[in-house]
Amino acid sequence: MEPLNIIETPAIPLALANVDTDQLIPARFMKRPRAAGYGPFLLYDLRNIGTGQASDSLLDDPQRAGAAVMIARRNFGCGSSREAAVYALLDYGIRCVIAPSFGDIFASNAIKNGVLPARVSEADAEELLASPSATEGRAIRVDLAAQTIIAGNLVVLFTIDPVWKTQLLNGWDDIDLTMAERPAIDRFRAQDLRARPWAAVPDGENTFNNDPVEN
Amino acid sequence: MSRTIIDKLWDAHAITTREDGMSLLWIDRHLLHEGSFHAFDQLDKRAAAVAHPEATFGVADHYVPTRGRAKGIANSEIARMVDLLKENTQRHHIRLIGLDDSRQGIVHVTIPEQGLTLPGLTIVCGDSHTSTHGAFGAYAFGIGASEVAHVLMTQTLWQKKPKRMRITIEGALGSGITAKDVALTIIARIGADGAQGCAIEYAGSAIRCLSMEGRMTLCNLSIEAGGRLGLVAPDETTFAWLQGRSFAPQAKAFDEAVEAWRALGSDSDAKFDREASFAAREIAPTVTWGVSPEHAAPIDGAIPDPANIRDASRAAAVRDALAYMDLKAGTSLAAIRIDRVFIGSCTNGRIEDLRAAAAVLAGRQAVVPGLVSPGSSRVKRQAEEEGLDRIFRDAGLEWADSGCSMCVGMNGDVVAAGERCASTTNRNFKGRQGPGARTHLMSPAMAAAAAVRGQLTDARELLAGRT
Structure with missing residues (x-):
């Protein structure tokens, strides 16, 4: 995962609440291999793609090319756990979403992919959405270490879980941290098998009612 | 402790x-x-x-x-x-x-x-x-x-x-x-x-x-x-x-x-x-009218008017939802006509759900097309043993195999653009059941009642004398 600290690019203001992950990437595109890039499918149904009309979405605004920041209303990324929603944001180029609240699974997926879910108050989100920097496509500065967002004369503080902040700043992957815990995992497992014998999956074909098992 | x-x-x-x-x-x-x-x-x-x-x-x-x-x-x-x-x-x-x-x-x-x-x-x-x-x-x-x-x-x-x-x-x-x-x-x-x-x-x-x-x-x-x-x-x-x-x-x-x-x-x-608490007796048959599950109200209610919502961003969300759903503020929920029904999903695809829908549909005809997809093959077999499949088929609904089906819009089962579906699923998000699809979430009995009347309906009206 690529470390993140300062972003200074134009932003995509999206004045919508409850932007669910079905909207971030409609299910019909999730069959694609990731290597092909998910960026073109980001918010696909909001972008008039393939309708013959030009997209009026700010995602396709040439003035905002290179935008790495998105600003939205409450409960961004609610719904389906699909990490593809984060892949679509990331492959498009977004490294930070600013909103008053986030779906829990989305926020966790974002961190795993080096995307910052920056939490601001509802009033600050409205100010940012209405700011000339956002409406005119001028650069907005997000500083993770300082937890600030600077949009022209507007300075807004954001919150982020300190654990996530450290992870983003360093670009750490969980798996490396976990591998160092191997001895603790093995100890826990040995003790747990005795404490909760009922929790283990019984093996043996007979518990499968002799039904054919495809494995 | x-x-x-x-x-x-x-x-x-x-x-x-x-x-x-x-x-x-x-x-x-x-x-x-x-x-x-x-x-x-x-x-x-x-x-x-x-x-x-x-x-x-x-x-x-x-x-x-x-x-x-x-x-x-x-x-x-x-x-x-x-x-x-x-x-x-x-x-x-x-x-x-x-x-x-x-x-x-x-x-x-x-x-x-x-x-x-x-x-x-x-x-x-x-x-x-x-x-x-x-x-x-x-x-x-x-x-x-x-x-x-x-x-x-x-x-x-x-x-x-x-x-x-x-x-x-x-x-x-x-x-x-x-x-x-x-x-x-x-x-x-x-x-x-x-x-x-x-x-x-x-x-x-x-x-x-x-x-x-x-x-x-x-x-x-x-x-x-x-x-x-x-x-x-x-x-x-x-x-x-x-x-x-x-x-x-x-x-x-x-x-x-x-x-x-x-x-x-x-x-x-x-x-x-x-902590949050609710009185059971205050809970009525509930349906959604918008594009988030929070856009839900009792069936005897009406669609809220964004003009009466003080918070500008919440009012905007309601306006956006009504535009997508092609509905007007103040409309009675029971007056909303539907184009199709879907009964199934991980939310409501179990045997009790199918029994509840069948209790409404028995001896009646659906006036709109609909799909019933049991939550598992085992539920399907059990429903067939109980004769529920006959009730659905006789009512004119399609009895299908088990899967996520019309809830996720990724396996071929979709609601057409602009169509309004009474659905027992979990998400009324924009495009969830297919691009441009309009979803109203409700219980299996309510979806069955909507199939019979062709509009959102209090299922209790059709269950009177039956249970």
Whole structure:
């Protein structure tokens, strides 16, 4: 995962609440291999793609090319756990979403992919959405270490879980941290098998009612 | 010290807790569906093995066709998704409930049926509706692909302990009021982000009276209130439902397990971080009118007027929802005409759900087309033994095979653009059931009533004298 600290690019203001992950990437595109890039499918149904009309979405605004920041209303990324929603944001180029609240699974997926879910108050989100920097496509500065967002004369503080902040700043992957815990995992497992014998999956074909098992 | 069920489950699975508050949790069961291919790709990149294949189960559900299955899958991209799951599970020695298996079904229906879901377990799946399994008193939650890869490699997950929230519903639910109505009422009141960052325990006499099927519906929808997970403490209803299931402990081992499970409930003086309570008698048949599950109201209500909503951003959300749904403020919900119905999904595809819909439809005709997809092949067989399939077919509805079907818009079952669907599913998001599709969420009885009348209807009107 690529470390993140300062972003200074134009932003995509999206004045919508409850932007669910079905909207971030409609299910019909999730069959694609990731290597092909998910960026073109980001918010696909909001972008008039393939309708013959030009997209009026700010995602396709040439003035905002290179935008790495998105600003939205409450409960961004609610719904389906699909990490593809984060892949679509990331492959498009977004490294930070600013909103008053986030779906829990989305926020966790974002961190795993080096995307910052920056939490601001509802009033600050409205100010940012209405700011000339956002409406005119001028650069907005997000500083993770300082937890600030600077949009022209507007300075807004954001919150982020300190654990996530450290992870983003360093670009750490969980798996490396976990591998160092191997001895603790093995100890826990040995003790747990005795404490909760009922929790283990019984093996043996007979518990499968002799039904054919495809494995 | 007094503990909630959430604390007890957490403590039993915490391998280690770092100074920063993150705990490494042991995962008892890991469930996979076709969407797991991203995680397997991550595994391959590291040339890693699956740590505990015996605790991992694959289930084909999201992409499986529900009609014409015997002919194979016509769409090659969809066929590839089902094949990929088979290849990946085979390669890593993971048991699969595949397309041709007699247990095939939606992961959140078939896994409990097999007795793989037990009280006191941690259960994860790359699917947000994994909260369903909380109905048994399991700590069950949805995760993303990177976390799926992590569990595959280590059988553990780093988690921050969620806030503990208790939602209490006291009293008796009225006749014809179901767990779906309870859940939609909760979401309408607390909001689609009302339980964000929280693990929910559902408590109170109304919850105790719910069947396991009802509890699964309720816990399933925890995520639509923003909750990390939702659960119900196990009791006699839970134990009776589990006894004799294939993978549940058997005989003496079952009795010993029950003894351990009885100790899981929250201590009487345990403290929660948040509390909410509702009176059961105030819960009415509830339907959604907008594009978020929080856009829900009792069937005798009307669509709100954004002009009366003071908060500008909330008013804008309602305006946006009404534009997408092609509805006008002030319209009575019972006046909304529909084009089709869908009965099924991990929310409402169980045998009780089909019985409730059949009770309304028996001897009647649907005036709009509709699809009934049982939640599992086992539910399908049971419904056919009870003659429910005949009732659906005689009413003019299509009786299909089991899968995620018209809930997810990725397997060929979709609602056409502009069509309005009365649906027993979990999400009325824009485009969820297909691009441009308009979804109204409701219980199976309410969907059946909508099929009979061609418009949103209080199912109790059609059940009078029948139950």
